[in-house]
Amino acid sequence: MSGKNVDFGKMEKKWQDKWEKAGLFKVREDPKKKKYYVLEMFPYPSASGLHMGHIRNYSMGDCVARYKRMNGFNVLYPMGYDAFGLPAENAAIKHKTHPKEYTESAIAGIKKNQKALGLSYDWEREIATCYPEYYKWNQWFFLKALEKGLAYKKEAPVNWCPDCETVLANEQVENGKCWRCENDVDEKMIDQWFFRTTKYADELLRDLKKLEGWPDKIRTMQDNWIGKSHGVDIYFKLDGTDEKLPTFTTRCDTIFSVTFLAFAPEHPMLDKLTRGTGKEKEVSDFVKKAKKESIVDRTNEDKEKEGVFTGRYAINPVNGEKVPIYVANFALMYGSGIVMCDAHDKRDFRFAKKYDIPLKFVISKDGKRIDPKDYDDAFTDDGVLFDSGKFNGMKNMEALPKISEWLEKEGMGKRVVNYKLRDWGISRQRYWGTPIPVVYCDKCGMQTVPEKDLPVKLPTDVKFTGQGNPLKTHKDFMKAKCPKCGGNAKRETDTMDTFVDSSWYFLRYCDPASKNMFNDKAVKYWMPVDQYIGGAEHAVMHLLYARFFTKVLMDIGLVKFGEPFEKLFNQGIVYKDGHKMSKSFGNVVTQEEMSKKYGIDTARMFLLFVASPESQLEWNDKGVQGTYRFVNRFYRLMCDNEKLMGSGEFKTESTVDRILEAKLSVAIENVSRQIEGFQFNSAISTIMDFVNYMQGYVKSGNVNKNLLGEAARTIVKLVSPFAPHVSEELWEKMRMEGLVSASKWPTKRKVDRKAIGMEGVIRQLQDDIEHVIKLAKMKPSRIGIVIAPEWKYAFVDVLKKSMEKTRNPGEIMKSLMSVKEIRPYGKDVSKLVPFMLKNPEKIPQVLLGSKEEHALLSELSGFIGEQFGCNVSVEFAEKSKSPKAAQAMPGKPGIEVF
RNA sequence: GCCCUGAUGGCGAAAUAGGCAGACGCAGCGGGCUUAAACCCCGCAUCUCUUCGGAGAGUACAGGUUCGAAUCCUGUUCAGGGUACCA
Numbered sequence: 011m012s013g014k015n016v017d018f019g020k021m022e023k024k025w026q027d028k029w030e031k032a033g034l035f036k037v038r039e040d041p042k043k044k045k046y047y048v049l050e051m052f053p054y055p056s057a058s059g060l061h062m063g064h065i066r067n068y069s070m071g072d073c074v075a076r077y078k079r080m081n082g083f084n085v086l087y088p089m090g091y092d093a094f095g096l097p098a099e100n101a102a103i104k105h106k107t108h109p110k111e112y113t114e115s116a117i118a119g120i121k122k123n124q125k126a127l128g129l130s131y132d133w134e135r136e137i138a139t140c141y142p143e144y145y146k147w148n149q150w151f152f153l154k155a156l157e158k159g160l161a162y163k164k165e166a167p168v169n170w171c172p173d174c175e176t177v178l179a180n181e182q183v184e185n186g187k188c189w190r191c192e193n194d195v196d197e198k199m200i201d202q203w204f205f206r207t208t209k210y211a212d213e214l215l216r217d218l219k220k221l222e223g224w225p226d227k228i229r230t231m232q233d234n235w236i237g238k239s240h241g242v243d244i245y246f247k248l249d250g251t252d253e254k255l256p257t258f259t260t261r262c263d264t265i266f267s268v269t270f271l272a273f274a275p276e277h278p279m280l281d282k283l284t285r286g287t288g289k290e291k292e293v294s295d296f297v298k299k300a301k302k303e304s305i306v307d308r309t310n311e312d313k314e315k316e317g318v319f320t321g322r323y324a325i326n327p328v329n330g331e332k333v334p335i336y337v338a339n340f341a342l343m344y345g346s347g348i349v350m351c352d353a354h355d356k357r358d359f360r361f362a363k364k365y366d367i368p369l370k371f372v373i374s375k376d377g378k379r380i381d382p383k384d385y386d387d388a389f390t391d392d393g394v395l396f397d398s399g400k401f402n403g404m405k406n407m408e409a410l411p412k413i414s415e416w417l418e419k420e421g422m423g424k425r426v427v428n429y430k431l432r433d434w435g436i437s438r439q440r441y442w443g444t445p446i447p448v449v450y451c452d453k454c455g456m457q458t459v460p461e462k463d464l465p466v467k468l469p470t471d472v473k474f475t476g477q478g479n480p481l482k483t484h485k486d487f488m489k490a491k492c493p494k495c496g497g498n499a500k501r502e503t504d505t506m507d508t509f510v511d512s513s514w515y516f517l518r519y520c521d522p523a524s525k526n527m528f529n530d531k532a533v534k535y536w537m538p539v540d541q542y543i544g545g546a547e548h549a550v551m552h553l554l555y556a557r558f559f560t561k562v563l564m565d566i567g568l569v570k571f572g573e574p575f576e577k578l579f580n581q582g583i584v585y586k587d588g589h590k591m592s593k594s595f596g597n598v599v600t601q602e603e604m605s606k607k608y609g610i611d612t613a614r615m616f617l618l619f620v621a622s623p624e625s626q627l628e629w630n631d632k633g634v635q636g637t638y639r640f641v642n643r644f645y646r647l648m649c650d651n652e653k654l655m656g657s658g659e660f661k662t663e664s665t666v667d668r669i670l671e672a673k674l675s676v677a678i679e680n681v682s683r684q685i686e687g688f689q690f691n692s693a694i695s696t697i698m699d700f701v702n703y704m705q706g707y708v709k710s711g712n713v714n715k716n717l718l719g720e721a722a723r724t725i726v727k728l729v730s731p732f733a734p735h736v737s738e739e740l741w742e743k744m745r746m747e748g749l750v751s752a753s754k755w756p757t758k759r760k761v762d763r764k765a766i767g768m769e770g771v772i773r774q775l776q777d778d779i780e781h782v783i784k785l786a787k788m789k790p791s792r793i794g795i796v797i798a799p800e801w802k803y804a805f806v807d808v809l810k811k812s813m814e815k816t817r818n819p820g821e822i823m824k825s826l827m828s829v830k831e832i833r834p835y836g837k838d839v840s841k842l843v844p845f846m847l848k849n850p851e852k853i854p855q856v857l858l859g860s861k862e863e864h865a866l867l868s869e870l871s872g873f874i875g876e877q878f879g880c881n882v883s884v885e886f887a888e889k890s891k892s893p894k895a896a897q898a899m900p901g902k903p904g905i906e907v908f
Numbered sequence: 909g910c911c912c913u914g915a916u917g918g919c920g921a922a923a924u925a926g927g928c929a930g931a932c933g934c935a936g937c938g939g940g941c942u943u944a945a946a947c948c949c950c951g952c953a954u955c956u957c958u959u960c961g962g963a964g965a966g967u968a969c970a971g972g973u974u975c976g977a978a979u980c981c982u983g984u985u986c987a988g989g990g991u992a993c994c995a
Contacts (some may be wrong), residue, residue, distance in 0.1 A: 049995095054994085054995050055993095056995095088947070092995070095994075095995065096993080096994060096995085097994075147909080168993075169993080177993080178993080179991085179993040179994065180993055180995090181993075181994045181995095183993095191925055227913060228911055228912085230911080230912065231911060231913095231989095233911095233988075234912080235911075235990090237911090237993085245986095266922070276969085308909090309911085326912095358920065432992070433993095434992080435993075436993080437993090438993065439993090440993085467938090469962050476987085507993070507994080508994095509993070512995085523987090544987090545995095546912090546913080546989060546990085547989060547990070547995080548990095548995080549912075549989080549990065550911090550912095550990065550991085550992085551990085551991095551992065552995080582988095582989095583989075585988090618933095619920095619921095619923080619932080619933075620920055620923085620933080621920065622921080625913095625914075625921090626913095626914085626988065626989090627920085628919095628920075630919075630920065630934080632919085632920095632934055632935070633919085633934050633935095634934090635933090635934070635935095635948080636920095636932090636933045636934055637933080638931090639947095639948095640932095640933085642947095642948095643948090646948095683924080686926085689922095691921075691922080691932085692918095692923090692931090692932085694932080694933095695921095695932035695933080696923070696931095696932085697932095698932055698933075699931075699932065709933085709949095740992090750934070760969085822990085823965045
């Protein structure tokens with residue numbers, strides 16, 4: 011076999027053209043065919059093009075799409091671009107280009123790469139979110155949401171850089187400083203648009219249970235993100251007034267131990283609270299400082315907790331105790347924004363120690379009184395209550411529901427359900443996004459843009475100074491007519507979060523030219539997405555927003571399903587040198603590099619082979635060699651090999667043929683199952699293993715041409731979802747009609763398990779013979795093999811027979827123990843029987859020391875002899891006359907060489 | 909901090925459902941082919957000890973459940989993702 015590597019570049023273009031000419035991947039709704047919608051998360055078009063992470067993602071989707079297509083499904087497999095967003099705007103400022111130009115050239119670059127990958131997309135369905143035909147429907151949806159009360163405006167904080175006079179994204183703030191000018195970033199409250207996701211909190215939570223095709227971890231993360239908790243708003247009274255201070259807690263069992271309250275720095279009541287206490291300045295200074303810290307820092311258990319006394323007190327309703335009110339950095343605007351604090355929480359405890367606030371316990375292990383003075387840290391275990399009025403002596407977790415009931419009955423509080431989930435702020439004070447379709451009239455106030463005037467187009471002739479939102483200085487854009495009075499109005503300059511774009515794009519693919527948001531008929535046929543594939547970094551936000559959109563659309567009556575993605579797969583991230591592969595780390599391995607060196611099939615196959623799809627992948631340049639070698643070897647083995655061209659009906663007669671056929675059946679079964687289960691790495695291992703075996707079989711000389719032909723055609727089909735170009739080339743070389751991509755996936759067939767067992771026996775025997783030859787230090791002229799019955803054989807034999815009669819382990823044990831070979835192994839047998847009963851398929855088909863083995867080896871003696879170039883005789887005997895063979899170890903045949 | 913995930917040879921990893929740990933590859937070693945090298949082909953390969961028959965240990969660490977644990981449970985350490993304006 012020649013060692014020359016194949017030029018894959020040529021065949022890639024050739025087959026991509028043929029696929030396109032045949033229109034193989036274009037799809038239409040066909041009610042007669044079963045549909046399958048496979049979708050990869052669409053990429054953000056970045057100028058750095060595609061790297062190995064993308065290729066990994068698309069190789070998976072393409073593999074599934076091709077597999078399903080070959081299995082007779084009508085497969086929708088589209089591609090598009092998430093084209094709005096911050097990086098395009100940053101690039102525009104930095105390189106003095108326009109975000110549109112940047113984005114379009116990035117899309118062109120990526121598309122070129124994707125085409126070169128040979129992905130089986132229906133390119134006629136391509137979309138990009140930055141065009142009015144697409145974003146018009148973001149605006150339309152916004153108006154619908156507004157109509158339904160699902161969109162609203164409220165004040166919310168943004169990061170404000172006073173020097174750049176610009177709102178900064180969280181990403182652009184580094185340690186409280188602006189990334190560009192490195193000046194301090196302020197928090198500024200401005201009016202912003204929100205979607206009322208909280209209205210769907212319960213539904214989003216409830217339907218998670220239905221998403222059985224989603225990884226558990228994603229469901230758990232979403233569950234926690236929504237964060238439903240049952241608790242009580244306890245009405246502390248502001249001392250000296252009748253004002254109620256609702257403090258939300260899930261731990262009302264500790265109500266009797268409260269010694270202070272903590273307000274969130276963001277709490278709207280703070281100004282009023284401190285007025286006239288002389289603490290105004292101290293508090294407002296602290297609030298300013300606290301707001302600058304990130305939430306992560308503020309809630310970090312190990313970081314120093316800080317706060318100041320507000321000068322006011324509150325009255326605990328259960329015991330009338332007067333407790334001081336603090337403002338503290340660890341209190342967040344979650345629930346009511348007021349936290350009741352006690353010695354049973356670590357943060358509270360440490361805070362109190364620091365500021366000399368008294369503490370008391372109400373829970374101990376056994377209900378005996380304990381004192382915080384004797385403790386260095388909070389007591390957070392469950393236990394028994396004391397000093398808690400009528401609840402003394404109860405276990406705290408049992409008392410909890412009773413206390414909340416009591417609080418509500420006495421009017422001291424109200425049981426409430428709380429969610430961590432917040433409404434979705436969609437306003438961005440930026441240019442490169444969907445304009446929010448409202449205007450502000452001096453007379454009539456805020457007015458929505460009428461549906462007929464949509465889309466509100468994003469102007470392209472804008473100037474980027476790096477300061478502020480360029481829309482604000484665009485006179486023509488700003489000038490608008492009030493739809494109500496016809497007078498002058500100003501346009502809203504906020505644009506939408508790009509997550510709005512990606513929340514419904516999967517509907518648009520069903521008919522990208524639709525005159526509506528989407529085509530009902532097409533959506534009815536294709537949706538929901540059967541298999542969604544994308545990075546785990548989108549576990550919560552994108553996936554939750556897309557679910558929210560779907561639910562809103564269902565409530566409006568536009569779709570008939572509540573969940574967009576039937577099955578979800580989260581692939582792991584590709585790393586290199588300890589970082590995520592990305593341009594900013596300078597560790598990108600590009601597609602061009604790979605395909606130039608190895609060809610695109612190798613690149614695709616390697617990315618699927620090298621790690622399990624869900625685990626993160628540490629890039630290593632060396633590993634790809636192995637896959638490259640395999641693709642070459644595979645190609646050469648199949649190519650122009652007359653032995654593999656048998657096209658007639660095959661008959662398997664000899665044992666070696668039986669084994670090859672059985673291995674082929676196993677390969678079909680395994681590869682199919684592994685693709686369905688997203689175990690692409692194992693599927694490729696299976697293929698490699700089989701090809702290795704096949705190569706050995708071809709070399710052994712004595713081949714069954716028709717069987718080999720069948721095996722070759724089958725394995726080319728199995729390889730085609732992974733390495734489509736090479737497979738097409740081989741399909742043609744094998745003189746097969748049509749395209750392998752359009753062929754039918756091999757059908758599963760019954761596996762000859764016994765033949766599989768034989769293979770193991772043969773391999774073991776060959777090893778053993780080699781060992782003996784080595785020991786004997788001679789070239790044998792004859793090999794004698796002696797098989798002695800062994801207890802395990804007897805065990806299986808008797809077990810099989812008695813299992814036909816009974817399933818009772820006791821009875822089976824009895825018949826086993828009556829056999830003298832088995833009796834000494836009673837302990838092992840008693841363990842094995844229940845296992846074998848539970849897993850009958852695991853009972854060995856061929857066991858060393860069995861009559862089957864004897865028969866098999868007799869049959870194969872010629873074949874084995876050929877391997878060693880001498881005669882082989884096989885004998886089955888209780889005790890061999892040959893002294894050497896008599897020494898045979900249990901479970902191993904005795905071998906003699908002459 | 910909180911939520912989620914992961915940790916298996918020199919390396920990437922595999923192991924349906926708790927049942928022979930290390931399949932399939934990389935790097936390495938030995939041999940063949942070759943004037944030579946590359947390519948290719950055939951072997952060997954978890955570690956430690958060994959009288960070369962084999963014996964013992966072993967899936968991040970410490971425990972537990974089980975006849976049996978990489979797999980289930982508890983705790984610890986380390987690493988990664990998300991944390992609401994990166995997408």
